[in-house]
Amino acid sequence: MSKGGRRGRVLNALLCWSDLLRLPDRPLSFPLTIWVENTTACNLRCEMCYKSASTSVCPSNVHLPPEFMERLLPEAQSACFSLLLGYGEPILSPNFFPWLERLIGIGCTTTTSLNGLILTSERARKIVESGVAQVSFSLDATTAETYSQIRKGGDWDKVLTNIRQFMQLRAERGSPLPYPRLSFVMLRDNLHEIPGCADFAKSLGVEFIAVMDPVFYSQETAERFSFARGEGEEAIEELRKRCVQLGVFLDYYEDSPSIYFDSKGMPTCPGKTPPALRYQDDPSPLFCPMLYTTLFIRGDGKVAPCCYLYEKVVGDLTVSSITEIWRGDKLAQMRSAIRERNFPPGCRICQRLLLLRRREVMTKGRVFVHRTWQASRERRQTGYAAQVQASII
Ligand SMILES: C[S@@+](CC[C@H](N)C(=O)[O-])C[C@H]1O[C@@H](n2cnc3c(N)ncnc32)[C@H](O)[C@@H]1O
Numbered sequence: 453m454s455k456g457g458r459r460g461r462v463l464n465a466l467l468c469w470s471d472l473l474r475l476p477d478r479p480l481s482f483p484l485t486i487w488v489e490n491t492t493a494c495n496l497r498c499e500m501c502y503k504s505a506s507t508s509v510c511p512s513n514v515h516l517p518p519e520f521m522e523r524l525l526p527e528a529q530s531a532c533f534s535l536l537l538g539y540g541e542p543i544l545s546p547n548f549f550p551w552l553e554r555l556i557g558i559g560c561t562t563t564t565s566l567n568g569l570i571l572t573s574e575r576a577r578k579i580v581e582s583g584v585a586q587v588s589f590s591l592d593a594t595t596a597e598t599y600s601q602i603r604k605g606g607d608w609d610k611v612l613t614n615i616r617q618f619m620q621l622r623a624e625r626g627s628p629l630p631y632p633r634l635s636f637v638m639l640r641d642n643l644h645e646i647p648g649c650a651d652f653a654k655s656l657g658v659e660f661i662a663v664m665d666p667v668f669y670s671q672e673t674a675e676r677f678s679f680a681r682g683e684g685e686e687a688i689e690e691l692r693k694r695c696v697q698l699g700v701f702l703d704y705y706e707d708s709p710s711i712y713f714d715s716k717g718m719p720t721c722p723g724k725t726p727p728a729l730r731y732q733d734d735p736s737p738l739f740c741p742m743l744y745t746t747l748f749i750r751g752d753g754k755v756a757p758c759c760y761l762y763e764k765v766v767g768d769l770t771v772s773s774i775t776e777i778w779r780g781d782k783l784a785q786m787r788s789a790i791r792e793r794n795f796p797p798g799c800r801i802c803q804r805l806l807l808l809r810r811r812e813v814m815t816k817g818r819v820f821v822h823r824t825w826q827a828s829r830e831r832r833q834t835g836y837a838a839q840v841q842a843s844i845i
């Protein structure tokens with residue numbers, strides 16, 4: 453399916469929904485979200501990032517070449533969303549703006565995430581004028597001290613100056629797009645600052661924050677950054693209250709996979725029992741929504757099932773089309789294995805798995821409907837809205 457335009461996208465979204473209810477090995481729909489890692493180059497070495505992990509196979513300085521656009525975009529016409537980011541600083545690629553323009557041009561609601569350190573005024577202006585839906589600035593801290601512990605190579609004063617400049621340019625343009633967002637990965641080092649994230653964002657004029665449970669890609673990072681679950685929950689509860697008081701929109705991603713298992717075979721973080729274990733006696737099929745909605749294209753043109761299983765290559769766009777990969781044997785085997793509960797190693801401990809047609813799906817569905825409603829209410833009341841992905845992931 454490669455028909456473009458609004459009708460093509462609506463049809464694709466409906467097909468995707470039917471795939472999610474039937475869980476075929478080879479979906480009828482095309483991916484709703486195309487996730488493009490346009491570069492693996494980065495000016496930082498954040499300690500918790502997959503790029504810094506001893507287990508990482510992420511190449512260090514690869515830009516997805518522009519000729520890929522010509523191959524990819526005709527096939528991507530029925531995708532609704534695109535993410536222009538991966539394990540790198542997207543703007544370091546000379547092809548960042550061409551990619552942005554082309555993805556937006558085919559009608560994809562497009563978002564990106566930046567460390568914000570190399571955002572010159574010229575680049576900020578181009579981003580503000582591009583039509584990109586959301587720009588997330590990753591800070592992981594509200595003070596210089598904590599920032600420097602986590603975001604190695606960063607410069608607190610510089611990043612704040614750049615964000616203020618970006619906000620100023622956006623205000624001058626008078627358009628709600630792009631929605632700015634500040635993001636914080638919860639780690640032992642910054643837990644005490646999580647409740648203050650809303651106040652901090654508000655002081656910069658930003659009214660949308662994302663807080664993520666961490667993914668630990670190695671034993672070292674798990675030991676270095678893990679924290680007690682209860683402490684994390686308390687911090688989030690305090691933050692939620694403050695967000696309500698300040699009118700800040702909070703997106704809390706609590707389903708990050710606990711990728712790393714400790715020697716006793718228990719998830720080290722986020723410390724929640726993953727669905728594969730929680731539902732081991734439940735006869736309903738399990739599935740991963742990512743495998744029916746999203747395709748992750750790495751900077752070297754290879755395709756992974758998601759950003760967490762970077763090394764598990766399920767296709768290569770230098771030799772195959774998206775459709776061939778999406779409906780190909782490797783992804784089909786993964787979908788079937790999860791349904792049959794012969795989980796691939798990373799998936800066994802991933803929080804993203806859902807139980808089909810049971811409370812889990814209902815709960816996630818409700819969360820999604822609630823987030824959509826909250827975003828449209830924000831839009832009506834303040835002219836400001838969060839970009840919400842039209843999938844249940
Ligand atoms: C990998 S970065 C890539 C884009 C850009 N370089 C940035 O820092 O925003 C995308 C997001 O992943 C987050 N991230 C990095 N390591 C993480 C981890 N171990 N667990 C959860 N999120 C992580 C970053 O903080 C950032 O918000």
Ligand code: SF4
Pocket residue numbers: 494495496497498501502503504538539540541567590
């Ligand atoms: S800036 Fe982004 S990609 Fe680079 S090391 Fe930090 S989190 Fe990873």
Ligand code: SF4
Pocket residue numbers: 709740741742743757758759760761798799802803804805
């Ligand atoms: S279940 Fe597996 S494929 Fe799905 S998001 Fe988790 S690790 Fe990725």
